[in-house]
Amino acid sequence: MSEILLQALTTRDIDWLAQIGKHQQVPVGVVLSSLQSGEIYIVLDGKVQLTTQGGQNSILGSAFAALESQPLDMELAELGEGELIGETLLFNHHSPPFKIISLEPVKLLCVSYQLLKQRLEEDWAFAARFYRAIALLLLNRMETLVQKLLLKKRLQIKPLQNVPLLLSQLRDSDVDWLAQQGQVQGFAPGDVLIKAGQRPDSLHILLQGKLGVSVSPERRSLSRAFAALEAKGVEETSLDSEFVRLEPGEMSGEMTIVDDRLATTTTRALEPVLVLTISRQQLLLKLQQDVGFAARFYRVVAMLLSARFQGLVDRLGYGRGNYQVGSSLATEVNYENELDLAELDQLTLGAARFEWMLKRLQLNKKGA
Structure with missing residues (x-):
């Protein structure tokens, strides 16, 4: 497990996650989706790749990608041992604007979202340690992504x-x-x-x-x-x-x-x-x-x-596209x-x- 999780969580925290989690072996090329499974994953072994969704739901996005001779699915980062996958499930139920694909055979610890959510609500000390660990992992991803891609494209994140x-x-x-x-x-x-x-x-x-x-x-x-x-x-x-x-x-x-x-x-x-x-x-x-x-x-x-x-x-x-007043809603689009x-x-x-x-x-x- 990565140093961040090992340093942020206690031995009892890790033992509890191991107790309620189940191990899963994932072959190469599988797209992981925590929203569909209702689980949050911890990578125990192997690597996964985080890529953009590529604007599949946006005609304009596809056009810009073609103009820049850029593939719709852009590689963002590789996540390895100790990384969390699906942590966005703890904050909202919208599909994130990226997908995660296994680059090699991956061993995961699958943790039930419902059980984790209950523990976070009942045990404040555990919640403080777990949310801090998520913040540290996200900070590292942000810093890597900003230096790797953002400066080249000179894009700006829209205000929240x-x-x-x-x-x-x-x-x-x-x-x-x-x-x-x-x-x-x-x-x-x-x-x-x-x-x-x-x-x-x-x-x-x-x-x-x-x-x-x-x-x-x-x-x-x-x-x-x-x-x-x-x-x-x-x-x-x-x-x-x-x-x-x-x-x-x-x-x-x-x-x-x-x-x-x-x-x-x-x-x-x-x-x-x-x-x-x-x-x-x-x-x-x-x-x-x-x-x-x-x-x-x-x-x-x-x-x-x-x-x-x-x-x-x-x-x-x-x-991913914003809903515009007067437009019809596509039920399959987030x-x-x-x-x-x-x-x-x-x-x-x-x-x-x-x-x-x-x-x-x-x-x-x-x-x-």
């Missing part, structure tokens, strides 16, 4: 459409604690909140305005060096590739809480913004002392990374902006909590 879902996962007392411990700060356009290569010391919750998240290409060429020399007096953003825009309700700097690593991206204000800043030390202490809060917080981070990862893959695969009743309830709850946070901080959408 379901930001209120994040706050719906927290309790009123959690939101109150964040508002009480945090400090409202304002930033002007171009101000840097988090700089790549440095260790963030705070978590930022965006209250108003928009933030841009960018990544710089690896310094591996003379052209990059000369570009940097010529950029004296020119804004640093000219050398960066922005791939995410954050909307009010989203977080920045969350990964410094999940893992003590240097930032790989730069976050800057795109317009006048207000953020709620909570120090890393305060938040880490809270996570240690309040296991229920830890479970909910790490779930939010895992949901956020999962949504961003799916958004990135969706862009690389030319999209539309990107489709919501079920449960999600609508969560959106309403999350939006109400965000509004309450703004009032608690004596802010409103028009300004401080």
